[in-house]
Structures are given as structure tokens and as C-alpha cells.
Amino acid sequence: MKNLKLSPSQQDQFPTGEPVNISRRRFLLGAAGATTGALVLGFGLPVGKARAQSGGEVTPGTRVPAFLEIRPDNTVRLQSPFVEGGQGVFTAMAQIVGEELDADPKSFVVESAPAGPDYLVINNQMRITGGSMSVRTSYDTMRKLGASARNMLLQAAAIRFDVPLAQLTTEPGYVVNSSTGQKVPFGDLAEDALDLPVPDSEGIKLRDPSTFRWIGKPVDRLDIHDKATGKAIFSIDCAVEGMVHAAVQHAPRLGLGVGNILNETDVSAMKGVMSIHRLPGAVAVVAERWWNAKVAAEALQVEWVKRDEDGSNIRHMPDDFSTVAFSDHLANQTGNGKAGEEEGDVGSAISNAATTVEATYRSQFVHHGQLEPPSALARFNDDGTLDVWMPNQAPEQFQSQIAGMTGLEASQINVHSPMLGGFFGRHFLYPEANPYPQAVQLAKEVGRPVKLIWSREEEFLRDPLRPMAVVKFRGGLDADGMPVGLEAISATEGPTEGIYGHNPDSIDPLALEGLTGKKYAIANRRIAQIYVKTPAMLAYWRSVGHSMNDFFYETFFDELADQGGHDPYELRMQLLQSDERLSNLLRAVGDLSGGWKRGPFTAEDGSQRARGVGMASPFGSESAAIAEVSMQNGDVVVHDVWEAIDPGSIVNPAIIEAQVKSAVALGVSQILMEEAIYENGEPTARNYDLYPILRPDQMPNVHVRIVESGAKMGGIGEPGLPPVLPAIANAVSTLTGQRVRSMPLSNLRFES
Amino acid sequence: MKLTINNETYDVDADGDTPLLWVIRDNLGMTGTKYGCGLAQCGACSVMVDGVVTRSCVTPIDAVEGQEITTIEAIENDPVGKRVVEKWVEHQVPQCGYCQSGQVMAATALLKEIENPTEDDVEAAMVNLCRCGTYNAIHAAVKDLAEGGAS
Amino acid sequence: MKKLFLTVLGVVVVGAAGTAWIATHTPSSPFDNVTASAPSEDLIARGEYVARLGDCVACHTTPDGKAFAGGLEMGTPLGSIFTTNITPDPETGIGNYSLADFDRALRHGVAADGHRLYPAMPYPSYDKMTDGDIEALYAYFMEGVEPVSQANKPTEIEEPLNMRWPLALWNVVFTEGEVYQAKASEDGMWNRGAYLVQGPGHCGSCHTPRGPAMNEVALDESSPEYLSGALLDGWYAPSLRNDPNIGLGRWSEEDVYAYLKNGRNEHGVVFGSMVEAFNNSTQFMSDDDLMSIAHYLKSLPADPDYDGPVWAYDEATADDLSRDVADKVPGARTYAANCAFCHGRDGLGQNEWIPPLAGVSSMLAPEAESAINVTLNGSPRVIANGVPDSYRMPPYREHLSDAQMAEVLTYARSAWGNHGDAVSEEEVAALRSHTDPASIDVIILQMR
Numbered sequence A: 001m002k003n004l005k006l007s008p009s010q011q012d013q014f015p016t017g018e019p020v021n022i023s024r025r026r027f028l029l030g031a032a033g034a035t036t037g038a039l040v041l042g043f044g045l046p047v048g049k050a051r052a053q054s055g056g057e058v059t060p061g062t063r064v065p066a067f068l069e070i071r072p073d074n075t076v077r078l079q080s081p082f083v084e085g086g087q088g089v090f091t092a093m094a095q096i097v098g099e100e101l102d103a104d105p106k107s108f109v110v111e112s113a114p115a116g117p118d119y120l121v122i123n124n125q126m127r128i129t130g131g132s133m134s135v136r137t138s139y140d141t142m143r144k145l146g147a148s149a150r151n152m153l154l155q156a157a158a159i160r161f162d163v164p165l166a167q168l169t170t171e172p173g174y175v176v177n178s179s180t181g182q183k184v185p186f187g188d189l190a191e192d193a194l195d196l197p198v199p200d201s202e203g204i205k206l207r208d209p210s211t212f213r214w215i216g217k218p219v220d221r222l223d224i225h226d227k228a229t230g231k232a233i234f235s236i237d238c239a240v241e242g243m244v245h246a247a248v249q250h251a252p253r254l255g256l257g258v259g260n261i262l263n264e265t266d267v268s269a270m271k272g273v274m275s276i277h278r279l280p281g282a283v284a285v286v287a288e289r290w291w292n293a294k295v296a297a298e299a300l301q302v303e304w305v306k307r308d309e310d311g312s313n314i315r316h317m318p319d320d321f322s323t324v325a326f327s328d329h330l331a332n333q334t335g336n337g338k339a340g341e342e343e344g345d346v347g348s349a350i351s352n353a354a355t356t357v358e359a360t361y362r363s364q365f366v367h368h369g370q371l372e373p374p375s376a377l378a379r380f381n382d383d384g385t386l387d388v389w390m391p392n393q394a395p396e397q398f399q400s401q402i403a404g405m406t407g408l409e410a411s412q413i414n415v416h417s418p419m420l421g422g423f424f425g426r427h428f429l430y431p432e433a434n435p436y437p438q439a440v441q442l443a444k445e446v447g448r449p450v451k452l453i454w455s456r457e458e459e460f461l462r463d464p465l466r467p468m469a470v471v472k473f474r475g476g477l478d479a480d481g482m483p484v485g486l487e488a489i490s491a492t493e494g495p496t497e498g499i500y501g502h503n504p505d506s507i508d509p510l511a512l513e514g515l516t517g518k519k520y521a522i523a524n525r526r527i528a529q530i531y532v533k534t535p536a537m538l539a540y541w542r543s544v545g546h547s548m549n550d551f552f553y554e555t556f557f558d559e560l561a562d563q564g565g566h567d568p569y570e571l572r573m574q575l576l577q578s579d580e581r582l583s584n585l586l587r588a589v590g591d592l593s594g595g596w597k598r599g600p601f602t603a604e605d606g607s608q609r610a611r612g613v614g615m616a617s618p619f620g621s622e623s624a625a626i627a628e629v630s631m632q633n634g635d636v637v638v639h640d641v642w643e644a645i646d647p648g649s650i651v652n653p654a655i656i657e658a659q660v661k662s663a664v665a666l667g668v669s670q671i672l673m674e675e676a677i678y679e680n681g682e683p684t685a686r687n688y689d690l691y692p693i694l695r696p697d698q699m700p701n702v703h704v705r706i707v708e709s710g711a712k713m714g715g716i717g718e719p720g721l722p723p724v725l726p727a728i729a730n731a732v733s734t735l736t737g738q739r740v741r742s743m744p745l746s747n748l749r750f751e752s
Numbered sequence B: 001m002k003l004t005i006n007n008e009t010y011d012v013d014a015d016g017d018t019p020l021l022w023v024i025r026d027n028l029g030m031t032g033t034k035y036g037c038g039l040a041q042c043g044a045c046s047v048m049v050d051g052v053v054t055r056s057c058v059t060p061i062d063a064v065e066g067q068e069i070t071t072i073e074a075i076e077n078d079p080v081g082k083r084v085v086e087k088w089v090e091h092q093v094p095q096c097g098y099c100q101s102g103q104v105m106a107a108t109a110l111l112k113e114i115e116n117p118t119e120d121d122v123e124a125a126m127v128n129l130c131r132c133g134t135y136n137a138i139h140a141a142v143k144d145l146a147e148g149g150a151s
Numbered sequence C: 001m002k003k004l005f006l007t008v009l010g011v012v013v014v015g016a017a018g019t020a021w022i023a024t025h026t027p028s029s030p031f032d033n034v035t036a037s038a039p040s041e042d043l044i045a046r047g048e049y050v051a052r053l054g055d056c057v058a059c060h061t062t063p064d065g066k067a068f069a070g071g072l073e074m075g076t077p078l079g080s081i082f083t084t085n086i087t088p089d090p091e092t093g094i095g096n097y098s099l100a101d102f103d104r105a106l107r108h109g110v111a112a113d114g115h116r117l118y119p120a121m122p123y124p125s126y127d128k129m130t131d132g133d134i135e136a137l138y139a140y141f142m143e144g145v146e147p148v149s150q151a152n153k154p155t156e157i158e159e160p161l162n163m164r165w166p167l168a169l170w171n172v173v174f175t176e177g178e179v180y181q182a183k184a185s186e187d188g189m190w191n192r193g194a195y196l197v198q199g200p201g202h203c204g205s206c207h208t209p210r211g212p213a214m215n216e217v218a219l220d221e222s223s224p225e226y227l228s229g230a231l232l233d234g235w236y237a238p239s240l241r242n243d244p245n246i247g248l249g250r251w252s253e254e255d256v257y258a259y260l261k262n263g264r265n266e267h268g269v270v271f272g273s274m275v276e277a278f279n280n281s282t283q284f285m286s287d288d289d290l291m292s293i294a295h296y297l298k299s300l301p302a303d304p305d306y307d308g309p310v311w312a313y314d315e316a317t318a319d320d321l322s323r324d325v326a327d328k329v330p331g332a333r334t335y336a337a338n339c340a341f342c343h344g345r346d347g348l349g350q351n352e353w354i355p356p357l358a359g360v361s362s363m364l365a366p367e368a369e370s371a372i373n374v375t376l377n378g379s380p381r382v383i384a385n386g387v388p389d390s391y392r393m394p395p396y397r398e399h400l401s402d403a404q405m406a407e408v409l410t411y412a413r414s415a416w417g418n419h420g421d422a423v424s425e426e427e428v429a430a431l432r433s434h435t436d437p438a439s440i441d442v443i444i445l446q447m448r
Ligand code: FES
Pocket: B034, B035, B036, B037, B038, B039, B040, B041, B042, B043, B044, B045, B046, B055, B056, B057, B058
């Protein structure tokens, strides 16, 4: 029998803010269990950081010791500039670096790198995990890094064995003396190698892609076994000695602050409660156990009062805000807006057209709904530094924000970025939407490390939303039914202007992407935005603007095709004939689906079905999807989705396939059922009960084809989503004869 | 309160209505079992109680006193669980992985109850949510296990 | 309790000619011409307790409003009415009420200015309250409650249905107009219980069937219909008599006590409208009073003709949920995927924390409303002693279609020995269209 309650004396060993030396660099996985005492990497400073940071200006992605530690057992520890959240980036980084280093990706242990100038590898100036940018923006840099490291190992071997460099070569994990056949493991040379000057990465010779062994191959992911056995550590799992737990209750609306707490004394006396705290827009309870903290935080009876203006960009949610009314407000906007893309003269093209088509489309607010609720663990150390573990997609941004808030230097703040239990855009810096400021304040106030977890209910109350839009389309067709003009005016607010502020002189390109950037040969086009500020906090969401704009455009495209008497697939083919890449892609998805057939037709099981097609050009890649649907008891069922994706060139086809399937799932979920509804300024859904997300029995069979056109490498995480929505909407329209012009479909009533 | 988890007996200091999930995670420090919703909606917190898949976020500890609780930490000690994990690796099922402890638990419990489940059995049993949309892969892995038998 | 009754208006409006005297007559009060003297702290405290017994706060306070300032909307088929400010504010509240005015409002449904209160105010029950309790309550409202200046909202019921004088007639016909009279044949505990149940506790408002004019068909145990279970506002308030299936027949007095004290016992957890009664009223009652209530209720005989064969647990049906037959029993699969994680494959729930579905009134009563409603909308938070419940029933309206819900409820109402009638898709659809999900907020209505 084990008694696992920490005795008070044990806890006293770790008083307020003491440095906890032995445990600094490990996770304590609680006090017991199968993994007791396990040492989990990813903590503390990267090996070689001190060396890496000596000297002047850093060129990101060049200083090998900041990234790599080759251990005596020949495993390679890699500091990934990107955070792993299921998109497989750790494995991709191991493939890329391993390919050039000449080390099997299997031998890699990958972690998220701490904040620091070395890791700003996106265009050598920034670092986020998002925008489907990781691999495509760092591919060359990370290859060069691997090649530099290999070069250093070779040099170290040349010195050690006193042989000319030319006589040495490598095979996976070893330096080989080609004349003697003698092999030395990298692990033996690493110590010497890492002290050598890093070769100039510009001059470094890279592998001939035709000889790649891992890049381009379906290499197994490195994190699978850990994730199948519960060993992967997410923020919510982090623990340090002396840690206490916290839970919050947020004000029902943003912009409210804490007034009186009516039952503070009673709640202080509740089981396990240590202290009660007032935070901006929230109250918190610190307790020995999270469950006790959560029950107590919920029990607090707070009089919420209007919060003082603090000059921040926090939005104040009015108490009469309703999403239904706001959608109408968007629809009632008039005017031409500000153009984001303009070609020819759309006005006269449409007024001279043989046929004109007009339609209004609407989208909805949606939640991220990542399965891991947000959390943060903060610890002030005796040496004045601060450690924070938290889900984040941008360590440096979080670091500098914490510096501003605490008055510490950025260098005193250690940002840890554990695995993300899904992200989809959730974990950027959003005012009032990240738990870490609360955790930091609480750790300061209680003088002990504090882990704060937001319950799902608190998360859905503060989750910033994917923007909503209402788009008014006008299209003109010539006498042959071919589109000659297309205008789209979107009343919306883009996520970037939503977060950082609107600039009246420009438009947020993310508000319009997916309406803009279309490659159909339509001579006259105008895509514009009417800026309408949203009271709710906005966010990036998987595929960002594309997550709704391709739905609008590609569904309206089918309206044009039908009005003009053209098959929508054929019309796309025709309008893309001068674009070889896209024609190929469209043909590929058609082939994958067994040849384009629109329907409606009777399926083997006797159900009436139809198919629809949609395309998108998101995040540097191209994607096209065909969906097959039927109706059951008034609900849309999506049976199959065929998707072809052309990311130019690829690193791991298995990961790409998995990412496309994942994107399809989120797309199907959004169009079938997702909608964040606000009434009286508050979200009506606070958990998955009233905000359902796609269930297993609603998941279509997804078939993926990767087309490698050889074009510049594009993104992977997001491009799979956008074409799925219009493919489904178009299929439903074909099947039911009823136009789909809004999401989600669960709001629509179909006659058939 | 005494709880038997993965063949160890623990003396736990918590109220009887405390959810098993939080005792496992906080009191006992086993973090493989995940919190997703706390409302029996997602299945991330699935464990086995006497071999039956159980959502630990809605299981008060006093209701499972004396029963045999298995968490993901011990999954590979179970021959069926071990096979499930192998198939999960073979099919490269997880993405973010957050739901996967629960998915593996649900699959293991299903196969322990029915050695060769039908398609219907699988659909009825594999109801946990996955926001990353690994449903196709889960389905393929379980189908594989169902056809090959789990032991 | 809150939203009902108002159909009464339509019923009563007609045919009320020649009744001017009744309609305009101000009933007399034993406190006429009595000037209340400055109350003692004791009297105020007693009054506060009586306010708990009567659950005044539930209707006269909104979740984010000041205590007793009114303003709670009560939807009725004729339009909304709003509860009134009963704080001692002289302009907008009842600060100018004399003890006699107060008495008339409480026990006769007549406001100080002579207008008739809607019978959403349970004066047909309150009229049984003792003079002493009225006095104490008055002392509490005058001296123990903060005056709040908050004007009453006008009702939204349109002319001519907003005429209030016909209510006087209703009043004459359907109230007894007499303080509770102890029964010499029963002991003190029984009489105390009867007083609490019939008087301030106004249990019959929900649990006694209503007649054609929305009147409670019985106001005490002299009728077998008293507390025999009723449909109200989308919920079935079960029998509080000794019926083994739909009532308290299988509960001991201690079980009844525990239910009212803690909100739960091994037979069930308060849900639906009962949550408010528990959160704001019953848990604050003294142990003696709760035992008296239990004692009185357990004295009310069952009606075997109506209640039917006595439920007994049937283990065999639990096998429906073992997986290989799950898809062969309609609804069983839905149950397994959505309900079994909490209520158990065996339908027995989890100790007293999560209620059983086996053998409970909502699964056995001919009226399926409560079962449907709680499945569609979940249940409000149960807050015992200031601590919110660890487990709440979530709404399933977004997850299950009418057909699926009908099927799973039909299953649950026939499993484990349950013998409730099947639930139809139409019944689910009807309730879905005019109900909303329960709030998940932890609502504690403050009295001070
Ligand atoms: S956390 Fe238990 S079901 Fe979601």
C-alpha cells in the first residue's frame, strides 16, 4: 500500500520560489505511477546555449549547438523551432535535419526549442507555429543546419584521427574512414565537434535530392508510441515540486471586473482551498488539488462590475450582443467596400452581361475546440528568473509579453512549449484568452509554482472566435453562360485587424483570402471588404480566411455554372485550362473519385446521393475536393471525400495524408454542425454538449492523392480544409435542389 | 478511501464524490488519462473499471472502491492492450495525441469484451471524440484488430 | 411553479358579471388596526426562516439582481408577467405596507392598493399560514431586507386579458381562506409536516393536479388527488404519496429527509424545477421540519389502481447493453454511447452522486415529460450548502434527434424492470420547440 499524500514536511522542502536544482530539468510526473521518476526532456536550457549565445548578432538557424546535441548513445536531440501539436512537425524536422546530417530520423529526440534568436527561422526573422509555414519556410535552413553539423563531425574526426577530410565520409550515425573502413559513432565525436566553429552555411554542400533516403518518404512519426500509451506530456500534465493548483471563474462578459465577492469566507473554508484571488476579469482559487480549486472557483458568488478602461485592446462585450442580430447587421451593410483584388471593370461587365446572378452568403462564428483545455504553469525562481509552461504557437511573442507584464528581462523568462493537445490557431497571443497571465500573477501572489487549468466551460467562455462574414456576390454570364464578371463584397472583420487593430488605409488580407487569389479565367473581378468591427474577440482558426471564403466563392461558382447551363466540374476545367498545375489537380481529384459524376444517383444501398466539387489555393498549396452526400432523416450525411493536394514538393507523404484527413474532419465538422452562438453577450454553449463537434460515426471515408508538381513548397496543415466545405455544399444543392448559402447545414431544413 | 489502480492499492485522501479522473491525475500523478470536457462528452478520460470502459471524469471515487481500475499507464501490461498499442503504431493513428489514451482504452475494452467485434460493434463502442479527426485511422486499426483477433 | 398558471386568466375572465362586490371588496385581516411594534432580532430571524419555507426568493429575485427586488419574467401563454419588488423600499417596494396590507397580499392575493395578484403568487397555500408566521415574515421584510429602489415592470399581458378583477372570483372559488387547523387525531410532528407542506412550502402548487381553471384540485390530504403528481410547465412533478412507482412508496422517511436536506439520496437527485426549490428553500429547513414533512408525506396512502404493478429491478434487461446485442435493442446503443457512462449499464447510477434510472418516477410515470425535458435540456446546478454539484446532467438536444431521443427514452423506460410507456417522436418534438437548455451557472440567490 502506498500513501501518496505528500506530507507537509516534504512540501516544506520546496518553499517559496526556492531554486529547485535537481528538478529544474525534469518533469516530476506526480508522486507515483508507472512513470514515476521518468525524466522527460524538453526542460531547461538547450545544451550549448551558453556557447550559442556568445558573440554578436545571431543569424537564425545557423548555430548548430543551439539546435543539436548528439549524445554518447548516438541519439540526436533536436531543438525544434516549431511546436508539435499533431501536425507531425517534429518528425519532419528530424527527417530534414537527419537527411543532411546523415542520421536516421528514428534516432532523434525532438523537443520544442526555448525562446531565443536562434530559432527565428521563418524568413530569418520570426517564429510561429502556424499558417502552415513550418516546413516550407525552414526547409532550406534546416537542411543547411544538418549539413553543417555533419561537416563539423567530419572535421572533428579529421582532427582526432589526423587524416585529411577528403578521406572521411559518413553513413547513418557514423563517420567512416573510407580508406580503412574504420567507423566512429557520431556520439563519440559530438563533444569535439560542437566546439568547432560552425561552417558558413551559405557555402555548405547539400545532398542531391535524388539520393534522399528520408525526405519524401513516409517515415514513421516519432511521437506515436508515447501518444498511444499516455506518455506524451502536454501543458496540462506538467508538474514541478511544490506546485499548487488553480482554477478560475471568468466574468460572464469581457469588460467586466470583480466587484464584491459575497461568499468569500464560506469558500475559503471549502475543502482544500488555500487562497482566493482577484484577477482582471476573473476570480481564482488556489488549492492543493485542481478539483477542489475548480469546485470552489465555481462556488464564488461575484458581483461583476464594469471594468476600468485600461487602454488595452480588450473588447467589451455588450450585454445585448446576439450572433443572430450581428449576422443581420453584417447583411445590412451597404456600399462597395474596399477592394482587395480588382481586375478589369466588373461593374460594366455585369451590367452588360446576358445573365446576372446575385446571392448573399453567410458564415458563423466557430470555436477552436482543441481537446486539451488551456493551462499554464508558472514558477518564479530564486535567481529572479521565471519559468512558464504553456501551450503556445509563438514562444518569443509570449516571452516578450510576459516581460512587459512582469518587468523582467526577456532573457529571464524561460518559455516552455510542451506538446499541444490540438491547436488550430488557438494558442497565439490573444488578449484575455490565454491563461498564462493569470498563472504568473497567482504564482507571484502565493509564492509557489502555480498550475492553472481552465475548465472546458471557462475555455468556451473565453475562446476567441473565427470571424463571421456576410458576402454579397454578383456575377455576370455571357450568352454562352460563361462568367464574365464576378464581384464579392464581404462584410467582416479579419482576424489580424481584430487582434491588432484596424488600419483604415489597408485591408487585412486574411479577411478576404479565398475570395481573392482565385485562378479562374474570369476577366472582370472585384473582391472587397466592408470593415465591421466585431464585439467578440477574434482569432485565427485552421485555414484562417480560407476556412470560410472558399466556401462562399466555390459554392457561388456552382450557382453561376448552373445559371449558365454548365457542369460545375467542366466549367472549372475550362476556366483553368491555361493553368496546368490546377488543371492537373482537378483531373487528379476527378480520377481519384473514379471519374466525375455529379448525380443525383442511386447508391448501392439504395440511397439517393450526389457529389460536389470545390477548389482552393491556400497557404502556398493547391487543393481540390469532391464530396459525396446523402440525406438521412433531414440530416446531411457525408459518405466520402476525395481530395487531391499539390504542395509543390513534400517531406513526408504519410503525414500529409494524415493532415489532409484531419483538415477534412474539421471542415466537415464546421459545415455540418458548428456554430458559436451568443445571446445577451454570452455564449450559449460552454461545453461539447451544446457545441457538438464531429463524431466518429459522422466521419466520411477520406481518400487522398498527393500531387507533387515541383512548384515551390507549400503548406500542409491547413490547405486540406477549404475545398471540402464547398464540395459538400455543392453536393447538397445538387441532391436537394436547394441552394446552400450558409453554414452550418444543421440550421437548414431540406425538403427532400 | 482505497483505490486499486493497475494492481496497486492506493490510500487516497479525497471526498467520495471526487471524480476518479482528478484523483488519478493530481493525487496519484498519472497524467496519461486526459481531461477534455469533464462531462462525459469526449472520452479523453476513459479508463477501464473491471474491464469495462469508464469515463473517469464522471465516476465518483466512492463508486469504484474495491474495483479493478486500469489506466493507460498499464495498457501494455494487458495482452489485448499491448496489441492495440501495436496496431496504433502500425496505423500511425495519433495526431496531437490528446484523445488517444481514451481511444486506446475504448478499443482495448471492446476487444476484451468481444474478441471479434463486427462493424456495428465497433461503431457502437468507438464513440470518443477526436478533434484532430483521426477517425479513419482509428477505424482501420480497430478493424484490423477485430479481424485478426486481439490476442 | 414560476411560469405557469396564467392560462387561468382566460378561463376566469368570462362570465364574471354581477360580481362587483367580490371583485372590489378588500378582505379583512386579523391585523386590521394593529400597529406592528419594532420587531425583535428573534422575530426577524424567524421571519427569515419563514421566507425560506415559502421560497419567496426564488420568484422575487433574479440571478443577477438584488435580493427581493423582483423583475423575474414569468412567461405565460398570454404574455409575460414580472415578479414584483418586495423589498421595503417605500416607492417601488412594499415599504408602505402595513402588517394588514402585507397579510392581505400574502394570504388573500390582494395588494395594498386593492388590485388582485395573479395566482402565480401561491396565496391559495399561503392562506394557511399562521398569524405568527405572517407577523414574523413581515418583520423580516421590513427590517431584515435591504430596500431596493427598482420599479416594477408592467405585465405584457394585453387588454382585456390583463383585467385582474376576475381573479377575485377565482379566489373565492378556489381558496379555502382559512389558517391551517391542526388535526387532533394526529401528533404534533404530523401536524407540523402538514402545515409546512400545505402552507408555506406550497408543495401542491406543483405536485397536485390542476382543474380546468388551473386550480389545484385539492389543498389537503382529505382528497386522494392531493400531491398525487402533476404535469406542469414541461415537467412531471411526481406523486408525493406512497405510490411505489410514481411516488415515495419505496422511500423511507429518512430518504425523504435526505433528499430535501442534501438534494440527493440513493433513489435520486433533485432535477428540473425541484432544483430551485431545493437550492433556495428545502435545504435551509431545520432537521425537525424536514423530518416532519417526511413524516406527513409518508402518511399519504398510495393509489394502487393508478400506480400499477410495483416496480422490481430486473437484471436481465441490463444484458441488453452488453455489446453484442446492443444494436438489436432499439435505443440501447444510443443509451450505451450517451447515457451509460454516468447512469450505468445497470441503470443504477453512481451512489448518491448520479441518479439511477432504474425504478425512478420519471421512468415509470405515464407522463414522460420529465424524462424528455431533462434529456433535452439537462438540469440546473444543484447547490448544497453553497457547494455546486460535482456532476450535472448535460442537455442532449444538439446530439440526439427527436427519433433517437424517443427511442433511447423508450428503452430506458422499459429496461431494468421499468414499465413506463413508450415515448414518441412527437412528444419530444413538442417539448423541444418550447423549452430551453438549463443554465450551467451556479446560481445562488442571496437573501441578504
Ligand atoms: S473528460 Fe471525461 S468524457 Fe471528456
